[in-house]
Amino acid sequence: xxxxxxxxxxxxxxxxxxxxxxxxxxxxxxxxxxxxxxxxxxxxxxxxxxxxxxxxxxxxxxxxxxxxxxxxxxxxxxxxxxxxxxxxxxxxxxxxxxxxxxxxxxxxxxxxxxxxxxxxxxxxxxxxxxxxxxxxxxxxxxxxxxxxxxxxxxxxxxxxxxxxxxxxxxxxxxxxxxxxxxxxxxxxxxxxxxxxxxxxxxxxxxxxxxxxxxxxxxxxxxxxxxxxxxxxxxxxxxxxxxxxxxxxxxxxxxxxxxxxxxxxxxxxxxxxxxxxxxxxxxxxxxxxxxxxxxxxxxxxxxxxxxxxxxxxxxxxxxxxxxxxxxxxxxxxxxxxxxxxxxxxxxxxxxxxxxxxxxxxxxxxxxxxxxxxxxxxxxxxxxxxxxxxxxxxxxxxxxxxxxxxxxxxxxxxxxxxxxxxxxxxxxxxxxxxxxxxxxxxxxxxxxxxxxxxxxxxxxxxxxxxxxxxxxxxxxxxxxxxxxxxxxxxxxxxxxxxxxxxxxxxxxxxxxxxxxxxxxxxxxxxxxxxxxxxxxxxxxxxxxxxxxxxxxxxxxxxxxxxxxxxxxxx
Numbered sequence: 001x002x003x004x005x006x007x008x009x010x011x012x013x014x015x016x017x018x019x020x021x022x023x024x025x026x027x028x029x030x031x032x033x034x035x036x037x038x039x040x041x042x043x044x045x046x047x048x049x050x051x052x053x054x055x056x057x058x059x060x061x062x063x064x065x066x067x068x069x070x071x072x073x074x075x076x077x078x079x080x081x082x083x084x085x086x087x088x089x090x091x092x093x094x095x096x097x098x099x100x101x102x103x104x105x106x107x108x109x110x111x112x113x114x115x116x117x118x119x120x121x122x123x124x125x126x127x128x129x130x131x132x133x134x135x136x137x138x139x140x141x142x143x144x145x146x147x148x149x150x151x152x153x154x155x156x157x158x159x160x161x162x163x164x165x166x167x168x169x170x171x172x173x174x175x176x177x178x179x180x181x182x183x184x185x186x187x188x189x190x191x192x193x194x195x196x197x198x199x200x201x202x203x204x205x206x207x208x209x210x211x212x213x214x215x216x217x218x219x220x221x222x223x224x225x226x227x228x229x230x231x232x233x234x235x236x237x238x239x240x241x242x243x244x245x246x247x248x249x250x251x252x253x254x255x256x257x258x259x260x261x262x263x264x265x266x267x268x269x270x271x272x273x274x275x276x277x278x279x280x281x282x283x284x285x286x287x288x289x290x291x292x293x294x295x296x297x298x299x300x301x302x303x304x305x306x307x308x309x310x311x312x313x314x315x316x317x318x319x320x321x322x323x324x325x326x327x328x329x330x331x332x333x334x335x336x337x338x339x340x341x342x343x344x345x346x347x348x349x350x351x352x353x354x355x356x357x358x359x360x361x362x363x364x365x366x367x368x369x370x371x372x373x374x375x376x377x378x379x380x381x382x383x384x385x386x387x388x389x390x391x392x393x394x395x396x397x398x399x400x401x402x403x404x405x406x407x408x409x410x411x412x413x414x415x416x417x418x419x420x421x422x423x424x425x426x427x428x429x430x431x432x433x434x435x436x437x438x439x440x441x442x443x444x445x446x447x448x449x450x451x452x453x454x455x456x457x458x459x460x461x462x463x464x465x466x467x468x469x470x471x472x473x474x475x476x477x478x479x480x481x482x483x484x485x486x487x488x489x490x491x492x493x494x495x496x497x498x499x500x501x502x503x504x505x506x507x508x509x510x511x512x513x514x515x516x517x518x519x520x521x522x523x524x525x526x527x528x529x530x531x532x533x534x535x536x537x538x539x540x541x542x543x544x545x546x547x548x549x550x551x552x553x554x555x556x557x558x559x560x561x562x563x564x565x566x567x568x
Contacts, residue, residue, distance in 0.1 A: 006138065008080050010055070020055050022077060027054045027134035037061040040130055044068060044538075047121045048128050049150045051143050052135030053081065056094075062130060063097060070119050071097075072112060072150055074104045076135070076142045081105050107145050110410040113153040122157040123526065124533030156403045160317055161526060164293075167250060168523040169555075172298050173562050174250045177276035178287065179302070179469060180566050185279050186461035187310040188269065188286035193458045194331030197419075199223040199447040201336045202327060203242070204320050205230035205354040207346060208425040209339025213238045215438040216338065222442045223336070224450045226327050228319040229257035230354055231339055237353040241265040243452045246326060247274045248290065248319040254278060256355040267452035269326060272299075272310070284452070286461060290315050290322065298520045298559070301479075303472040309462040316407025324411070330455050333418045334445060336438065341427035342405045343386060343397040344378050347371070387429040389422065397428050405430055470567055477563045483514065484556045487549055496546040507545035514552060524555035 006023040013019050013030055020027040029036060037058030042048070046069045053059060053075040063071065073094070075081040094101055102115040116122060127150065131143055178185075201216065201223050203209055209231060216225070217240055227235055227242035229249070235242055247254060248271045255278055268285040270278065273293065279285060289299070291312035299307050311329065315322040320340045327335060339351060348371075350356040360370035378396065386397035397405075405428050412420040412432035420433045421441055490510065494503075515522055528551045537544050 006077065008077065010083075018055055020080075022080070022134065022138055025134055025138060027052075027132060028057055033057040034060075036132075037130060038065070040128075041065040042069065042126075042128050044125075045121075046070075046125045046128055047072065047116065047150070047154065048130065049147060050074070050130050051146055052076070052132035052139075053084065054132050054134070055084075058130065058132060059094070063094075070100045070102075070115075070121055070125075072102045072104065072115060074107065074142075074146045076105075076139045076146075078105045104146075107142070107149050109149050109153060109406060110414065112149055113156060113406075113410075116153050116157050122154055122161060123530055124538065127151060127154055152406070155399070156406065159400070159403060163317070164523060165527045168520075169558060170250050171273040171293070172520065172559060174273045174276045175298055176473070176562050176566050178270075178272050178274065178279055179464070180466075181279050181281075182287065182464040182469070183466045184281050184463065186286045186463050187272075187307070188288055188456070189309045189460035189462070190288070190311040190313075190326065190329045190456075191458045191460070192329065192331035193455055194333075194450070197333050197445070197447070198331075198450065199334040199336065199441070199445050200327040200330075200332035201225050201338055202320065202324050202340065203227040203231040203235060204337070204339035204341075205234060205350045205356070206339040206341035206427070207348040207351050208341050208423045208427055209234060210351040211425045212338040212423055212438055213240070215442075216240060219438070219442045221449045222445075222447055224327075224332070224455070226323050228323050229254060230319075230350070230356070232257060233355060233358070234339075234351050234353040243267065243450070243455070244269055244323075244326070246319055246323040247271060247278065248315070248322050250275050252277075253355075256358070265451065267456065271313075271322070273297075286456075288313050288326070296519050296523050298476075300519055301476050301517075303468070306464050306468060306472060309460055311459075316404060316411070318404050318407075321404065321407050321411065324408070328415070328418070334447065335418065335420050336436075336441060337408075337420075337422040337433070338438070340408075340422070341425075342401040342408075342430075343388075343395045343426075343428040344383075345395060345426035347375050347378060347396075349374050349377065389424070389427050389429040389433075389435045393426070395426055395428060401428065408433070473563050473567065477560050480518070480556045480560050483518070484553055484560075486510075487553045487556070491546070491549055491553065494546075496542040499542045503542055504540060504545075507542065507549075508539065511539075511545060511548065521552050521555050521559075524558075525551040 008022045010018060010020050015031065017033055019030060034057055038061045040062050048066060048069050048071050050059065050062060050071060050073045053073060094103060102111060129147055136143055203225060217238060225242045226244045226246065229245060229247040232245050243265065245266055245268050250273045252275055254275050266284060269288050272287045272289045288311045291314050294312055313322055313325045324335060357370065360373045364370055381398040383396050383398050385394040386402060388395040409431040421436045422430065422433050424435045424437055525548045528547050532544055532547060
């Protein structure tokens with residue numbers, strides 16, 4: 001959105017108060033501006049979105065009245081903002097609480113998302129908003145854009161957290177089992193090898209992949225092919241062998257995505273949290289790890305000398321953007337998405353020959369054709385009419401897919417030195433991606449195919465000594481057991497009805513020690529924490545620690561059992 005160039009004037013009223021006019025409109029009260037926002041009070045730790053800084057009168061009250069809250073403050077008039085910070089002390093109050101404040105002069109979805117994520121505001125906070133009345137009338141579109149961006153980022157964080165909570169036990173088990181295989185299947189530290197402008201195709205299993213297949217086959221020697229796991233079977237059905245197959249999903253049905261062959265062309269890069277039965281002894285297979293998961297995973301408590309050589313790959317939550325990041329890690333600067341539609345073109349979810357399509361064929365009957373099944377599945381989702389990459393048309397998408405699309409757009413915006421393309425077939429519009437015919441793209445780009453062994457030649461592949469891993473697991477199990485004994489004694493011998501400051505302090509210290517030593521255990525209790533928050537039970541209540549400690553104790557027993565089973 002184009003920045004406003006409305007003229008503004010800062011003057012002094014007869015009562016000595018500074019007043020601000022933008023485009024001739026008075027922004028603050030002439031007589032009592034210091035009272036603005038004084039009734040805006042929401043006790044607790046919340047997220048407050050403020051639209052319009054002005055001269056900061058309302059901000060002073062809002063920040064003072066909400067000392068525990070965090071603030072995202074957006075000033076749409078960039079020229080005014082620059083004058084304020086350069087010529088006055090109006091923004092000194094923002095500096096005093098800078099760790100609790102995100103100050104924006106443009107709607108930056110990435111910054112908003114990560115501010116909310118870093119401060120864990122989605123666990124027990126609510127969103128409140130305040131808009132300066134003068135700004136509301138001057139910038140209605142920007143106000144809506146800003147508030148929607150905050151709401152969307154908040155909801156995305158909640159969605160990602162709930163997903164993480166639900167899968168934490170499975171991911172933990174998979175990581176432990178897969179680590180056992182690292183004596184044969186190496187951890188991969190990816191290093192860039194591509195130095196010039198080269199083209200990588202990221203293939204998903206969406207409907208548009210089938211429309212690109214003929215051109216991908218025709219120009220196979222002009223690009224390096226990275227495929228998500230669900231795209232492997234459709235590609236091989238058309239005699240297209242990927243250079244890399246990437247897998248991220250840790251669930252059992254991901255086994256259906258694979259058909260292992262003796263081909264020398266394809267290298268399998270599996271996330272360490274992938275389904276534990278999937279990795280098999282194969283000299284063309286290695287492990288990577290999601291960067292967003294490692295800090296609160298069990299890997300935090302495995303000897304760092306064991307895991308130091310694993311590539312940490314950023315992800316927005318899908319194997320498709322995980323694959324995109326891997327291609328960028330290798331040095332590719334021209335990226336083309338095919339079959340990553342993030343929508344439901346032609347009322348379809350996946351292309352022919354994909355594992356999902358195969359399942360539909362297996363259960364089809366006269367009343368339930370694959371197309372009918374697909375339509376029924378789509379109608380169960382939270383659909384909305386989204387912007388299509390084809391001008392003048394809309395397309396069906398949903399909240400989850402739109403969430404994933406946000407990551408792609410943010411990623412492309414942050415890597416503006418690269419070129420991002422996607423097919424011209426129907427699909428959700430992605431900002432900073434250019435729709436292009438693949439023939440046209442190849443014709444204007446002087447690139448060639450790189451084989452997996454050439455691309456990994458500079459990377460470091462490390463296997464783990466079985467004995468070292470066993471020692472690390474035994475050490476962790478012993479530490480967890482010692483913590484469980486202390487927790488059991490506390491739960492059995494404590495009257496949590498006594499809500500005294502001394503008791504709360506003792507519980508806080510114990511909880512913090514667990515958090516610092518075993519951060520992955522906290523993931524198990526996040527849902528409990530969210531439920532307690534909805535009931536008004538916080539860390540200032542003894543009852544909060546009773547429920548959290550019990551959940552942590554359960555997770556310790558679960559982890560110890562998995563560790564013991566791994567080497568028994």
